[in-house]
Amino acid sequence: MDAKVQLYIPRSFNSFQGFSVKDIKEHFSTEHMEVILESHDDRIRLCTCCVHKLGIMKDRYWVRARHLRVFNWSVTINFWREKRHCSHCKKTRSEWIDFICPTSPHMTLELAWWINRMSEISAVLQVSKLDSIDKMSCYAVDKYILTRLLQGYQIPDVTQISVDEVYARGPIQRKKGESRDDLFLTVIVDQRTHKVIWVSKSRRKEALDSFFEMIGKEACQRIKVVTCDQHRGYAERVRQYCANASLVWDKFHLVQAFNEALNEERKKEWDKYGEQSLKEDDLLAGKYKYIYLTKSANRSKTDRRHIEEDMKKNERIAKMELIKEHFHKMFHCQDKLEAQIMLSECYEWAWQAKAFHLLKWIMSVRERNEFWNYFEHRLTSGVSEGINRAIKTLKWMAYGYKDMNYFALKIMQRSGYLNHKYALQWMYQKETNA
Ligand SMILES: [Zn+2]
Structure with a gap:
């Protein structure tokens, strides 16, 4: 025996x-x-x-x-x-x-994978409490596994993408030599699946270059529509890399810019009245400002009364209101032609009201294809609104991120494909092929 x-x-x-x-x-x-x-x-x-x-x-x-x-x-x-x-x-x-685990020698690789898996559905801090593992080790391990998953990561074939920026860090965390642009991340979303397919550091034009170069020439040619904010210099890069893509300015950013121009006009108008009248009726300052920024249908009864009184006093402000309503309605137009007529009307009214800020703004967009392309494709980066919320939640849960690379990975994990559902099998495929 x-x-x-x-x-x-x-x-x-x-x-x-x-x-x-x-x-x-x-x-x-x-x-x-x-x-x-x-x-x-x-x-x-x-x-x-x-x-x-x-x-x-x-x-x-x-x-x-x-x-x-x-x-x-x-x-x-x-x-x-x-x-x-x-x-x-x-x-x-x-x-x-x-x-x-190579980054944490006091932990097995199995546990590292498990921590990463748990952090897909919960904050890393919670995972560390649950398993009574040191917080910093958990972060390190989660980042290590995400980086490993990234090695097998495949950007899916896309035809319609939206490019948007996300505010990632406060100015206090700005390092030496960094500009304000470095506080942002550029998030690229597939319009068809509404998933984040890539996150680049900073919101500079170069952030897009790295993405286009990564997916390669052929994949770039397959992109048909790119939605983005008109202010960023993305247009030039899109034209350079994606010959077949039409650029669409994002509706939400346009409305925002329009409202800002309109507010300039209101401010100017109010300056004319001087301080005395401001004291009497603070209609445009402080808390009343938001009333003007909301659509009339969304305003409360008291808010509406305020505006009515205001309008009686000031005909120009009334006109501005009409222009705003008209501009908002324009996005509901059936086709480009109908929308063009409406924008021309806005232009005319702005001219009559001598609203030069507004005129200037309308002139800056009305000759641009990027503006009118919306009426052909009907796409906005609005899909990213949900993603933006997910990203904000992510930030709150972790009390902010200092490490931008890690934050980018976490966004791709939460709102994209860098998780056990997708990236894991890609990683195995790549490892068996190698
Ligand atoms: Zn050696």
């Missing part, structure tokens, strides 16, 4: 490459389990830095690495890790262990 006692070893504990389980120690009082591993003699030791074969042994140290819980018991994997001479690095190096 064999003298060696056969232990019952759960199958999940027999997956440590190069090692076998020698013993399992249970500590009932602390609900903790220690799995003691024994190295196989024929194991090939590789360098953690250069993955070359290591030479003679110099030293060894006892490793206690956190592993996945079993029946809510905490588990550590315990083994001797060797330090050997690496002829390539010309130094003593620790050996490479397959099942240990």
Whole structure:
């Protein structure tokens, strides 16, 4: 009979490459389990830095690495890790262990994947509390797994994309040599699936270049529509890379710009009345400003009364109101021709009211195809509104992000494909092909 006692070893504990389980120690009082591993003699030791074969042994140290819980018991994997001479690095190096997370040597890779998986549905901070793992290790591990998933990441074929910017950091976090643009991220969304397909650092034009270069010439040719904000210099880049794409200025940004121009007019008008009348009736200042920025249908009764009184006093403001309503209605037009007529009317009325800010603004858009393309494609970056909310929630949950690369990865994880549903299988495919 064999003298060696056969232990019952759960199958999940027999997956440590190069090692076998020698013993399992249970500590009932602390609900903790220690799995003691024994190295196989024929194991090939590789360098953690250069993955070359290591030479003679110099030293060894006892490793206690956190592993996945079993029946809510905490588990550590315990083994001797060797330090050997690496002829390539010309130094003593620790050996490479397959099942240990490379960025956090006190954690198994299994646990790292699990933390990443949990962080898809919860904040990393919560995951760290749930598993009582140090917060910073959790962040590091989550980022490491996301970076690994990114290596197999495939940008899906797209024909309609929207480009929008997201405010990612406050000005306090601005580093030396960075401009305001660096506080933003450029988010690229597939209009068909409403998923984030890529996130670039900064909101500069170059942010788009990296995306177009990554997907390649042919994929660029397949893009038919690009929606974006008129103020950013994206147009030039889109024309340069995507010969077949028509550019659409985003409706929400246009309305915003229009309202700003209109507000300039109102301010000018009010300046004429001087301080005295402002004291009497603070209609355009402070809290009343928002009344003007909302559509008439959305205003309350009191708000409407305010405006009516105001209009009696000031005919020009009344005219401005009409122009605004007209402009908003224009987006409901059936076709471009109908919309063109409406914008011409806005222009005429602005001329009659001598609203030069508004005139200037209308002139700046009415000759541009990007403006009229909306009536052909009916696309706005409005799809990103939902995504913007998801991104904001992400930011709140983590109390902001200092690391922009990590934030970009998290956006792609939450609102895109960089998660276990998609990117994991892409990563496996790439690894098996390689
Ligand atoms: Zn080495």
